[in-house]
Amino acid sequence: MQKTPVNIEKDLKRIAGLIADIRYAEPPESLTESVLATIKPKKLTFWERLWRRLRTPVSVSPLRMFSAGASVLAVFAFAVALLWRDPGERIVTRGINQVTHHTLNTVVLFLDRPDATAVEVIGSFNNWSQKGVSMVWDKDRGLWVGALSLKPGSYEYAFRINNREIIADPKAILNRDDGFGHQNSILIIGNGNGGETKI
Amino acid sequence: MASGEETLVYEILSGDVNSYALLVKRYQKPIYNLMMRMTGSEQDALDLTQETFVRAYEKLEKFNPSAPFFPWLYTMGLNLARDFLRKEKGSPIESCEPDNSFSIEIDQDDGLAEQIDVQEVLKGLQTLPVDYREALLLRFHEGLSVSEVAYALGLSLSAAKMRIHRGLLKLRQLFEKQ
Amino acid sequence: MAVKQKYKRVGLRLLVFSILLLALGLSAGDGRCEEDFKSAVQRAKMNGVSEEVISRILVVGVHYNLESRDLAGFLMVATEAEKRNLPVEPLIDKMEEGLAKRVEAHRIQQVLRQDLVQYGFVQDLLQKTLFEKGYEPEKVKSVAVVRLARTLSMGIAQNEMQALLEDVPKVSMVEIVEAVEFMAALKQAGEEFPEAKEITLVGLQNGFFTRTAWNLPLMVSSQDEPPAGGSNQDCCSGCHEGEQNGSGSAHRSWP
Numbered sequence: 013m014q015k016t017p018v019n020i021e022k023d024l025k026r027i028a029g030l031i032a033d034i035r036y037a038e039p040p041e042s043l044t045e046s047v048l049a050t051i052k053p054k055k056l057t058f059w060e061r062l063w064r065r066l067r068t069p070v071s072v073s074p075l076r077m078f079s080a081g082a083s084v085l086a087v088f089a090f091a092v093a094l095l096w097r098d099p100g101e102r103i104v105t106r107g108i109n110q111v112t113h114h115t116l117n118t119v120v121l122f123l124d125r126p127d128a129t130a131v132e133v134i135g136s137f138n139n140w141s142q143k144g145v146s147m148v149w150d151k152d153r154g155l156w157v158g159a160l161s162l163k164p165g166s167y168e169y170a171f172r173i174n175n176r177e178i179i180a181d182p183k184a185i186l187n188r189d190d191g192f193g194h195q196n197s198i199l200i201i202g203n204g205n206g207g208e209t210k211i
Numbered sequence: 212m213a214s215g216e217e218t219l220v221y222e223i224l225s226g227d228v229n230s231y232a233l234l235v236k237r238y239q240k241p242i243y244n245l246m247m248r249m250t251g252s253e254q255d256a257l258d259l260t261q262e263t264f265v266r267a268y269e270k271l272e273k274f275n276p277s278a279p280f281f282p283w284l285y286t287m288g289l290n291l292a293r294d295f296l297r298k299e300k301g302s303p304i305e306s307c308e309p310d311n312s313f314s315i316e317i318d319q320d321d322g323l324a325e326q327i328d329v330q331e332v333l334k335g336l337q338t339l340p341v342d343y344r345e346a347l348l349l350r351f352h353e354g355l356s357v358s359e360v361a362y363a364l365g366l367s368l369s370a371a372k373m374r375i376h377r378g379l380l381k382l383r384q385l386f387e388k389q
Numbered sequence: 390m391a392v393k394q395k396y397k398r399v400g401l402r403l404l405v406f407s408i409l410l411l412a413l414g415l416s417a418g419d420g421r422c423e424e425d426f427k428s429a430v431q432r433a434k435m436n437g438v439s440e441e442v443i444s445r446i447l448v449v450g451v452h453y454n455l456e457s458r459d460l461a462g463f464l465m466v467a468t469e470a471e472k473r474n475l476p477v478e479p480l481i482d483k484m485e486e487g488l489a490k491r492v493e494a495h496r497i498q499q500v501l502r503q504d505l506v507q508y509g510f511v512q513d514l515l516q517k518t519l520f521e522k523g524y525e526p527e528k529v530k531s532v533a534v535v536r537l538a539r540t541l542s543m544g545i546a547q548n549e550m551q552a553l554l555e556d557v558p559k560v561s562m563v564e565i566v567e568a569v570e571f572m573a574a575l576k577q578a579g580e581e582f583p584e585a586k587e588i589t590l591v592g593l594q595n596g597f598f599t600r601t602a603w604n605l606p607l608m609v610s611s612q613d614e615p616p617a618g619g620s621n622q623d624c625c626s627g628c629h630e631g632e633q634n635g636s637g638s639a640h641r642s643w644p
Binding site: 029032033035134136139140141142166168178185186187188189190191192194198200 | 482483485486487488489490492496497500503504506510536539542543546547570573574577578
């Protein structure tokens with residue numbers, strides 16, 4: 013049976029889709045450590061650092077200058093909008109404590125990393141804000157402790173350690189590949205009335 | 212303006228080794244799997260992956276931070292793998308023509324599209340020449356643009372496009388009933 | 390009062406427009422990039438991408454100092470999603486996630502394109518399986534498509550999701566989504582797919598997912614560890630507490 017060009021194209025798309033679906037093998041966990049053990053910190057001199065900074069191209073075009081002026085205008089316009097709002101109006105911002113649902117669920121998270129000097133929780137609960145929710149070292153338990161107040165729903169989160177390393181919750185029962193080389197943990201909060209989670 | 216990885220590279224060059232750990236974790240899986248495909252050996256793949264990241268770290272000053280990091284890293288890895296195969300095995304383990312002995316039975320009444328699955332595609336990929344195989348994986352698995360695929364494989368843009376399209380056709384030919 | 394409102398509207402429109410221009414000026418002055426960015430914004434609007442989404446992309450771009458070519462790339466992905474009638478907002482959430490994790494913009498765009506592929510697959514799959522069983526497409530919201538697509542990065546293969554959806558009884562969409570997530574948790578806890586599917590289907594048939602139940606994956610994953618601590622159910626009015634314990638058992642917060 014002769015294949016039509018449409019059928020061939022369909023086959024090729026299918027094959028491309030299957031290639032995308034191939035599951036890669038995980039490398040051994042020790043790989044990162046073994047690479048780090050082999051390398052030494054680099055040292056740029058002050059002049060090399062300055063040179064690298066200066067190499068980042070920045071040009072001044074008329075449009076750029078106009079945009080700089082527009083940004084001043086933007087600040088002014090925002091100030092006008094703020095000042096002229098009705099006293100009774102509330103500016104709603106995103107963030108885990110700025111919700112209007114009737115029921116908030118408090119979730120307490122723990123992390124066993126005594127080697128860390130700072131731990132934050134980052135996640136979808138505050139739109140992955142760069143400034144995560146700081147955890148506190150509980151020396152009695154020997155654990156990092158943090159709390160989130162969340163409305164019902166499904167959230168992804170991770171721990172950021174020393175403002176560098178990002179890891180999933182080691183004890184979460186459900187994790188997800190974030191596509192960026194990390195794992196996110198999944199947190200699902202039910203609603204308070206015992207009914208179905210609404211979708 | 213600096214992108215996320217551009218900032219990381221700057222920090223690494225300023226002496227922050229932990230920032231390099233982030234890049235290693237991000238890209239170790241595709242590089243390790245590249246080495247597995249090239250060598251067929253877990254140990255060799257592990258050694259070559261490690262060597263790729265160490266070599267990339269050593270040459271980081273030469274990397275243009277405003278370009279994407281992964282294609283540059285991939286090129287380095289692929290070249291290391293090829294050098295390894297040349298030294299260890301005498302010649303690269305790659306055929307110039309696809310291995311036509313691999314095929315599966317396809318019912319002519321049903322579309323090819325419905326009958327093949329991921330495992331069969333994986334087996335089929337292994338029979339292709341390296342350039343075709345890697346072009347397909349970089350494009351459809353890693354999601355690189357055609358120009359990034361060209362850069363990673365040291366090809367012209369038109370050669371990369373051709374590898375990708377012909378690679379798909381070759382796979383399709385392998386799956387057709389003989 | 391009317392004058393106040395008028396000035397306020399003008400002020401807000403000026404703000405959005407200024408942010409747009411500010412974003413234009415972020416690039417290194419490459420005229421071609423700015424042209425690409427402008428046409429990406431126009432194309433997004435023409436294809437129905439909402440002002441809110443466009444503004445959100447721009448605001449995030451300003452926050453992270455993105456170049457105009459990167460902004461154009463994100464706008465193009467949003468446009469593609471809109472054209473194919475796929476969820477757009479979750480892509481912007483993913484963009485923010487990638488930027489917060491300091492991932493390069495180009496790599497984030499690749500991941501977003503892969504997400505689009507997954508959304509498209511789920512939509513097609515729902516068409517082939519559930520809609521043929523009588524589920525109404527207009528009642529399947531994008532949240533369901535996104536949550537199902539996400540299970541594909543939790544260890545559920547495409548053919549496994551298809552196999553489950555072909556066999557589900559007639560239950561609500563909510564229960565189906567929760568069942569697939571539950572099956573992902575079983576697999577991550579060590580169950581093989583045939584057993585995980587079997588358990589999940591039994592759960593669906595018995596209304597197990599009218600309230601999301603996670604005890605089984607917990608039990609499977611904790612079978613070698615005695616649970617440490619417990620859930621602190623000290624309820625005050627309007628709030629519930631649960632624990633996810635880094636040194637012991639883990640469970641969901643559920644009333």
